[in-house]
Amino acid sequence: MCAARGKGWTPMRHVVVIGAGIAGLTAGYEHRRRHPRDRVTVLESADRLGGKLHAIAFAGHTFDVGAEMVLAVVPDALTLIEDVGLSAEIVHPSTTSASIVVDGRHHRIPTGTVLGVPASVDDLAGTAMFSPAALDRLRVEPNSPGPLLTQDESVGGFLRPRLGDEVVDLLIEPLLGGVYAGRADALSVKATMPTLAEALMREPSVLRAAASVRREPGAGPVFATLRGGLARLAQALVDRSGVAVRLGTTARGIRQTGSGFLIDCGPEVLGTVIEADAVVIAVPPPNAARLLGPLAPDAAVTLAEIPMASMAILSLAWPGPQDVLSEGSGLLVPPSAGGLVKAVTISSNKWAHLSEPGILVRASVGRMGEERVLQRSNDDLLTDVGQEVAELLHLDGVPSAGLVTRWGGGLPQYTVGHLDRVATVRAAVAEVPGLAVAGAAYDGVGVPACIRSAYAAVDALAG
Numbered sequence: 001m002c003a004a005r006g007k008g009w010t011p012m013r014h015v016v017v018i019g020a021g022i023a024g025l026t027a028g029y030e031h032r033r034r035h036p037r038d039r040v041t042v043l044e045s046a047d048r049l050g051g052k053l054h055a056i057a058f059a060g061h062t063f064d065v066g067a068e069m070v071l072a073v074v075p076d077a078l079t080l081i082e083d084v085g086l087s088a089e090i091v092h093p094s095t096t097s098a099s100i101v102v103d104g105r106h107h108r109i110p111t112g113t114v115l116g117v118p119a120s121v122d123d124l125a126g127t128a129m130f131s132p133a134a135l136d137r138l139r140v141e142p143n144s145p146g147p148l149l150t151q152d153e154s155v156g157g158f159l160r161p162r163l164g165d166e167v168v169d170l171l172i173e174p175l176l177g178g179v180y181a182g183r184a185d186a187l188s189v190k191a192t193m194p195t196l197a198e199a200l201m202r203e204p205s206v207l208r209a210a211a212s213v214r215r216e217p218g219a220g221p222v223f224a225t226l227r228g229g230l231a232r233l234a235q236a237l238v239d240r241s242g243v244a245v246r247l248g249t250t251a252r253g254i255r256q257t258g259s260g261f262l263i264d265c266g267p268e269v270l271g272t273v274i275e276a277d278a279v280v281i282a283v284p285p286p287n288a289a290r291l292l293g294p295l296a297p298d299a300a301v302t303l304a305e306i307p308m309a310s311m312a313i314l315s316l317a318w319p320g321p322q323d324v325l326s327e328g329s330g331l332l333v334p335p336s337a338g339g340l341v342k343a344v345t346i347s348s349n350k351w352a353h354l355s356e357p358g359i360l361v362r363a364s365v366g367r368m369g370e371e372r373v374l375q376r377s378n379d380d381l382l383t384d385v386g387q388e389v390a391e392l393l394h395l396d397g398v399p400s401a402g403l404v405t406r407w408g409g410g411l412p413q414y415t416v417g418h419l420d421r422v423a424t425v426r427a428a429v430a431e432v433p434g435l436a437v438a439g440a441a442y443d444g445v446g447v448p449a450c451i452r453s454a455y456a457a458v459d460a461l462a463g
C-alpha cells in the first residue's frame with residue numbers, strides 16, 4: 001500500500017491502531033506527527049473515544065469517571081496537552097491535603113514519603129497513626145538495614161521486615177491501592193516503585209534510599225487536569241492528528257501477509273477486513289493476548305498471565321452548603337477498615353472549577369481480589385456507598401444524585417516479575433516487523449506512562 005513512485009517519492013503507509021484509549025490515540029497522533037503522509041486508522045470497539053479517559057455530565061459539571069488527573073512532575077502528559085492546544089485549560093488542585101482513616105479517625109497523610117515509604121522517622125512522627133513501637137523501629141532502621149534489593153520482590157515482602165507491618169498496612173497499602181487497586185504483598189517493588197527500587201539496589205537502608213530519591217516539597221504542583229474533564233484530551237488528539245477513527249469496530253483477529261497485515265473486524269459473518277502496513281495493539285492485556293496469539297505466541301501467553309483488578313467509580317452529589325473543607329482533597333481507607341470504599345475524592349474541594357454549587361464526590365470501590373464488593377446492583381452500591389461516604393465526611397442527608405461507572409478488569413496488576421514479563425512481550429512482538437504494542441500493561445498504568453508506551457510503539461514501528 002504505497003504511493004506511486006515519482007520525483008520526491010516517499011512511501012505512504014496505512015497504520016492501524018487498535019484501541020482508542022490514551023495509548024492508542026497518542027500512538028496515532030505521534031505517528032502522524034512524524035509521518036504526515038501516512039494514513040492512520042484507529043479501531044475502537046466502544047461507541048466513544050478515550051477508554052479509561054471518560055467524562056459524563058453530572059450535577060451540572062462535566063465530570064471525569066475514569067482517570068481524573070495526570071502527574072505534572074513528569075513532562076509527558078502536560079507536554080502532549082500543550083501540543084494539542086489545551087494549555088489554557090490546564091488546572092492544578094486547590095488542595096492536595098488528604099487523610100487516611102484508621103480506627104475511625106482521620107489522619108493527615110504524611111508528606112515527603114515515596115509512595116508511603118518514609119525518608120525519615122520525622123515524616124511520620126507528626127501523625128498519631130502509628131504506635132510508639134512502630135516509630136522506634138523506624139528510628140533504628142538506618143543503623144541496621146537489611147540486605148540490598150537484588151531480584152524482584154513484592155512491596156510487602158521487601159518492606160515489612162524493614163519498616164514493620166503498621167507502616168505497610170496503614171500507609172503504603174492504601175497509597176498503592178489508590179494507584180493500582182492492588183495489594184502490597186503482591187505488587188512488584190521494581191515495577192511499582194522503580195526509582196526507589198533502583199536506589200535500594202545500591203543503598204541497604206530503606207529510609208536513606210527514600211531520602212535520596214524523594215521529591216523536594218514545594219517544587220511546584222504534582223498533579224493537573226483539564227477544565228471540562230481530562231477526557232477532553234482524547235478528542236483533541238483526534239482533531240489535531242487527522243487520524244480516522246472507526247468506533248463500534250472490534251478487531252477480532254490479525255493475519256500476517258507477505259507485505260503487512262489483514263485485520264478481521266466485527267462479527268465472523270458480515271465482518272470487515274482492513275489492510276494495514278503496520279499495526280499498533282493498544283488494548284488491555286487480555287484483549288491484546290487474544291489478538292497476538294497467532295502472531296507472537298510468547299507475547300500472548302505472557303500477557304494472559306497479567307492479573308486485572310476491577311473497580312467502580314461512584315459519582316455522588318450532596319446539596320450545599322455543608323462544611324467538608326477541613327477534609328481537604330479526600331480520604332484513603334485501608335483494607336483493614338473493612339468498609340466498601342477504598343478512596344473518596346472530594347472533587348468540589350480539590351478542583352476550583354467543580355466547587356459549586358454543592359458537594360461533589362468520587363468514591364472508589366474495589367481492589368484486586370475484592371470482586372465480591374462489586375457483585376451488587378448499581379442501586380445497592382449507590383445506597384451502601386452513599387451511606388458510607390456520608391458517615392466518613394459527616395454529610396447530612398442522602399446524595400441528591402449518584403451514578404455508578406464500572407471498570408471491569410480496569411487496571412493491570414504489576415505483580416512480582418512484571419518487568420521480565422514486559423521484556424518477554426516486547427521481544428516477541430519485535431520479531432514481527434510492523435507490529436508494536438502500547439498501553440497500561442507496559443511502562444506504568446498512569447496516563448503519562450501510557451503516553452510514553454505509545455511513543456515507544458511508534459519508535460518500534462520506525463525500527
Ligand SMILES: Cc1cc2nc3c(=O)[nH]c(=O)nc-3n(C[C@H](O)[C@H](O)[C@H](O)COP(=O)(O)OP(=O)(O)OC[C@H]3O[C@@H](n4cnc5c(N)ncnc54)[C@H](O)[C@@H]3O)c2cc1C
Nearest residue numbers: 019021022023045051052067068069251410439440446447
Ligand atoms: C477508575 C480509574 C481511574 C484512574 N485514574 C487515573 C488517574 O487519575 N490518573 C492516571 O494517570 N491514571 C489513572 N488511571 C489509569 C489510566 O487511566 C489507564 O491506565 C489508562 O487510561 C489506560 O489507557 P490505555 O490506552 O492503555 O487503555 P484503555 O483506556 O483501556 O483503552 C483501550 C481501548 O481499547 C478498546 N478495545 C479493547 N479491545 C479492543 C478490540 N479488540 N478492538 C478494538 N478496540 C478494543 C477498549 O474499548 C478501550 O477503549 C485510572 C484507571 C481507572 C480504571
